[in-house]
Amino acid sequence: KQGGAGGKWADAAIVLKAVGEHVAPIPLAEAVLANWLLAKAGIGVPDGVTTLLDGDFKLVEGRISGTAPRVPWGRNANHGVAIIEGAVVLVPLDGAAIKPAINVAREPRDAVTLKNVSVTAKRAELPEDAMRLYGALIRACQMAGALNYLSMQSVRYANERTQFGRPIGKFQAIQQQLAVLSTQAAAAGLAAAHACAQLDRRGLDAGFEIAIAKIRADDASSIATAIAHQVHGAIGFTYEHGLHFATRRLWSWRAEFGAGAEWAERLGRETIARGADALWPHVTAR
Structure with missing residues (x-):
């Protein structure tokens, strides 16, 4: 209906994981979320690159x-999408003041200032912290892909590098560390995929699973x-080797849309508010 492929978040998880695994330097994850938010509000998706605007904004008339x-x-973006007081806002960026900056992975993370820019805004049924919540989800999916790349x-x-007459992957100490790495990658991937599936299933009530996915990816x-x-x-550690393209992105992405510690604190506070007797029923019911 909105001109897309009609996919769900479970489908998006596969794509976003692939983007992370290939450390693709493109704003695909941001576009997926931005365009989904526009569709939720019934706003047409514009041509060109669309990104996310998470900042301090005022919307007046x-x-x-x-x-x-x-x-x-x-x-690089033609439009941005913000959420202000429950409204999804489509913002043209052709007149915005942009101060370039980068993250640790050298991806653009620019300061965007808007002054009295005319926008399209419509209310949508979204959580209060929708930008942060769903932003954490797309980053968890990308991080799962990058972790899978690290494992492979x-x-x-380890099977190519030789020392003492044999590949270092034949040494038990290296094998044990590789096993730990692989299990971490697998756990993060499962948590991200489950969060996306629960968003399709539960809608607004998927915050618990999304928080878990970001915590797991961060750890x-x-x-x-x-x-x-x-x-x-x-x-x-050399620039010529491809390893750092994944590790530096992981170090950057884990801090975006809330670090794991922040999401863990949120889950802790929610658990305390529900009471100790409600913890196990809440977890198993999901």
């Missing part, structure tokens, strides 16, 4: 003013990146 400090691919690349390198990134660089040794 159809005009927006304010600043978003770290906009993904802001310099590290196993490949896995810390463990997996350390192991991958240890296995690769010095070559993994």
Whole structure:
């Protein structure tokens, strides 16, 4: 109905994981979420690149003013999508003031300032923290893909690199570390896929699963990146080797749309509010 392929979040999970696995330097994840938000509000999806505007904005009589400090691919985008007081807002960026910046992975994270820009805004049924929540989901999917790349690349390198007359992958200590890396990647992938499936199933009530996916991806990134660089040794730190394209993205993405510790604190507070007796029924019911 909106001109897309009619896919669900379970389908998007596969695509976003592939984007992360191939560390593709494109704003596809942002476009998927931005266009989904527009569709939820019944706003037509514009041509060109669309990104996410997560910042401090005011919407007055159809005009927006304010600043978003770290906009993904802001310099490359034709439009941005913001959520202001329950309304999804489509913002043209041709007149925006853009201050270029980058993250650790050297991806664009630009400051975008808007002054009295005319926009299209419509209310939609979304959670109060929709931008942060669904932003965490797309990052968890990308991180799952990047973690899978780390696992495959590290196993490949361990079987190619020889020391003491045999591949280092034949040493039990290396094998054990590779096993840990692979289990971390698998756990993050399952958590992200489950969160997407639950968003299709539960709609607005999928916040628990999304928080778990971001926490799991964050934890896995810390463990997996350390192991991958240890296995690769010095070559993994060179710009010419492809390992850093995944590890630096993982270090950047885990802080975006809420770090794992922030989501863990949120789940903790919600658990306390429900009471101890409600914890197990709440988890098993999902």
